[in-house]
Amino acid sequence: xxxxxxxxxxxxxxxxxxxxxxxxxxxxxxxxxxxxxxxxxxxxxxxxxxxxxxxxxxxxxxxxxxxxxxxxxxxxxxxxxxxxxxxxxxxxxxxxxxxxxxxxxxxxxxxxxxxxxxxxxxxxxxxxxxxxxxxxxxxxxxxxxxxxxxxxx
Numbered sequence: 001x002x003x004x005x006x007x008x009x010x011x012x013x014x015x016x017x018x019x020x021x022x023x024x025x026x027x028x029x030x031x032x033x034x035x036x037x038x039x040x041x042x043x044x045x046x047x048x049x050x051x052x053x054x055x056x057x058x059x060x061x062x063x064x065x066x067x068x069x070x071x072x073x074x075x076x077x078x079x080x081x082x083x084x085x086x087x088x089x090x091x092x093x094x095x096x097x098x099x100x101x102x103x104x105x106x107x108x109x110x111x112x113x114x115x116x117x118x119x120x121x122x123x124x125x126x127x128x129x130x131x132x133x134x135x136x137x138x139x140x141x142x143x144x145x146x147x148x149x150x151x152x153x
Contacts, residue, residue: 032094036095038079049068049122072119083097098149104149114140115145
């Protein structure tokens, strides 16, 4: 049986390499590549938790704790460098970030705070039932932000 540390090392390395590979292949401003990598990391970790919550993959308390801790770290990080003015979808190719991010700072801050709270809620769970209950807030936080601040494909 692998130790939780081994799982953490594997998960951390996977996330880091995936984000670096994606950001490196992005031809726009580095801020855009970095934030796309961050969003992919959010999606990966939420996908692991969501699949456990739905029963698509077996619930693993150690892996759930790692994914939730990753989300807490991402949400709690200072992302201000990733959102430079002039890197919205009207000014820069390769991004779906709407200009509202820069014009609605109050709403943007609320959306970020909701994601932080949702991530912390996921991290506070200790079993499958708790994870399932906490997923709604995480999905809601993602959806609220995407509807207001992300252009459709």
